[in-house]
Amino acid sequence: MNRKKSSTLLDNAVNALASLPGVGQKTALRLALYMLRRDVEYTERFAAALLALRREVKYCRTCHNICEDEQCSICADPHRDRSIVCVVENIREVLAIENTGQFRGLYHVLGGILSPMDGIGPGDLQVDSLVQRVARENVQEVILALSATMEGDTTGFFIYRKLAHQPVNVTVIARGVSVGDEIEYADEITLGRAITSRTRFTCP
């Protein structure tokens, strides 16, 4: 007798949970049994929240961030600086940068990063819409906030080339030693970049 025979309902639920990234069969079983211990309303609220997200989500027609209307709350906010556009890979980076509280401009979500190994080319990303947006709106600065990886650098260089004929400043977020890191443990490439990108000392 295997587990399948003992309960199809449980098996279906475990397989559904185990299809999530990073969730194995054992964790999925633990989560399914947790749901059985909670009341029915818990699972109903849980399922409703996920279905609502997936069915009702829209993408902002300007920056491709997720939203509930035609335009996301950031693009619709009249207090944001519309002359600066920060280019990010995904929604997750929008949330991360918003949480810093250090940026008051707008975003442009590419929806991925150039990765020939995974079959992601320029056509899969929102690069053309960025170029049109920069030309159409009065964008003064495009900040590239992409991962400090080979793919991130490639994507950044590609966007830089695409924007080269437009009168816009293309900048890139600073790379250097992470706050709280000890120099001793910083890797050589990061440390080398931190030295060549040094800035004038200011009293905090």
Place this chain on the structure above:
Amino acid sequence: MNRKKSSTLLDNAVNALASLPGVGQKTALRLALYMLRRDVEYTERFAAALLALRREVKYCRTCHNICEDEQCSICADPHRDRSIVCVVENIREVLAIENTGQFRGLYHVLGGILSPMDGIGPGDLQVDSLVQRVARENVQEVILALSATMEGDTTGFFIYRKLAHQPVNVTVIARGVSVGDEIEYADEITLGRAITSRTRFTCP
């Protein structure tokens, strides 16, 4: 601007996922964004599997294992040895023991373990139904397959006392050095028990 303002839909879904045990806010966000990348049907199948489990699950009236009918597939199986009942804490242990393929008797799911610290007393467990079952059916042996912890030992002793006046053999699963473990690294209590519970050597 905080994340709440950026999307209520996303926030609700993240909070729902983060309410699962062992899932933090960051993991919940990663899972929610994964669902957004998959098609709508994926989330619909996902939600339907969990709702079906929670709404349609029943508990076997004999052993309290989960099932889809009045009786679970193990109790209903005519090939199982009905004279041996293995007492376990939860459904998870039923699945674990079934996966070993070494047991052909029936089960009795307590639904927990005695734990005064968590407010779980004898009344919260299926102990009385076990005593009645042993008296009613022709049970020859009750195997205690409980955790090798203080709570497991207490629960086992409590059940042993409750069954003392009945002509049934109460046994307990073997405790000793785990298969694959090196003696050097086994803890003293386990090693001590393994020595006192030694069995006659047999050629494998």
